[in-house]
Amino acid sequence: MIKRLALSLTLVAVTALPALSQDLSEERIKELALEAILENPQIVMDAVAILRERDAAAQAATAAETLETQRALLEQDENAPVLGNPDGDVTVIEFFDYNCPYCRRAKPVIEGLLAADDSVRIVFREFPILGDASVFASRAALAAREQGLYEELHWGLMGLSGRITEAAVMTVAEEVGIDTAQLRTDMESAAVSEHIETSMSLAQSLGITGTPSFVVGDTILPGLVDEARLIDLVGQARSDG
Known part of the structure; x- marks a missing residue:
């Protein structure tokens, strides 16, 4: 500069x-x-x-070009967790970090959107930018997919208060019924690493530097957004086709 x-x-x-x-x-x-x-x-x-x-x-x-050329990767990446209606007509992508307090405050917003709209799908992009503990939490959550318990671990981690630690992550994992020994093995898989690397690459191309950040249609929303605003954007994206 x-x-x-x-x-x-x-x-x-x-x-x-x-x-x-x-x-x-x-x-x-x-x-x-x-x-x-x-x-x-x-x-x-x-x-x-x-x-x-x-x-x-x-x-x-650059962000506009990414939205145009990487739309399939953003919305249909098979290596990204999806909540809501997997066949929904509108996709909301959230970039988040488990240690981000604003991401935790976004939890009821996402839950409210899913309750209000049964045709929306949420794509989660694990974006651990707040230290090693965040990376550990993201790897654990992604690895939980192998046991079919990603959603349970995700919400459990988002429900924590204070700084997340490795011990806290494993405690929540045990509470939701995860085999933690198997989890630690799965955390080192290529699929887990690839998801995080792709999140970093997409975030850079989109100009996303903080969490939470949302992508709905052609709109990139940095920071915490309220439920009404998110519902409006979903409606707009649906109208735009």
């Missing part, structure tokens, strides 16, 4: 002195840029704003 800003400020100086720039050395151009900044510090803020606008526009374009 600093190098880009310096380059932008140098370009400002060159642009401001078109008649002279061809005859000036690079060192002199830098001196003129510094002089311009000292005389008018607002130049720095303007340059930062320009860079941010360009970055935002580029990210928006």
